[in-house]
Amino acid sequence: MNNKPRIHPSAFVEEGAQISEGASVWHLAHVRSGSRLEENVSIGKDVYVDSGVTVGKGSRVQNGVNIYKGVEIGRFCFIGPGTTFTNDRYPRIGRSSWNVVSTILDDGCSLGAGAIVRCGVHIGAFAMVGSGAVVTKDIPSFCLVTGVPAEPTHRICACADTVMPLISFDGEVIRDCCRKNLNKEVLALAITRADESPDVLSLPKRTGSE
């Protein structure tokens, strides 16, 4: 099977960009030298991928997203259209230097359309960010956040069919819906990440007689 990368003729892929098998780069995208697109990544129309950025296996970047240096995207992440990343916490013209502040999108996370991600945050594995949210703090794995600033509202399962209260005695994030809806590879990744995730939204400590 021909699994060569597909690059639209209008896209500008600089020499020295690493494009893996099965990746697609759509109309007018710009992929800089020193960036890496892993297997089966999809880069939408008008997307910019800066030098030094890695987009992990199977991730999909929707139209009109600028991914600046310092942003790391894990495997099977979904970046909604018009998501905005940042990499300078205190931008100023005229300074002699500035620090690139890194942002990490962990495996399987999804960002809704038009989310704004302030640099320096870690978005947990299989977390979901609602459309239009402004992310200013770390987001735990398997957690749904919305709003400005984004706050956790629910836990969310790996396939996103089930949302659960943040604190619940059945906080199982790998459920029957996930086993039905997810392909084997993503399900296996979700199981691993669920096992590894510290239960940051853990149950309240029981008090009284037990």
Ligand SMILES: CC(C)(COP(=O)(O)OP(=O)(O)OC[C@H]1O[C@@H](n2cnc3c(N)ncnc32)[C@H](O)[C@@H]1OP(=O)(O)O)[C@@H](O)C(=O)NCCC(=O)NCCS
């Ligand atoms: C966050 C999200 C996953 C929640 O979905 P849901 O659980 O079905 O949400 P509901 O429609 O039942 O809304 C529940 C409440 O959350 C609010 N809400 C929903 N989405 C919200 C958002 N993005 N930001 C702020 N509040 C939101 C609703 O207004 C509602 O509030 P209420 O309880 O006061 O009435 C979804 O709304 C979302 O933003 N998905 C991302 C869509 C997207 O951008 N896709 C990109 C590819 S096209």
Ligand SMILES: [Zn+2]
């Ligand atoms: Zn599920």
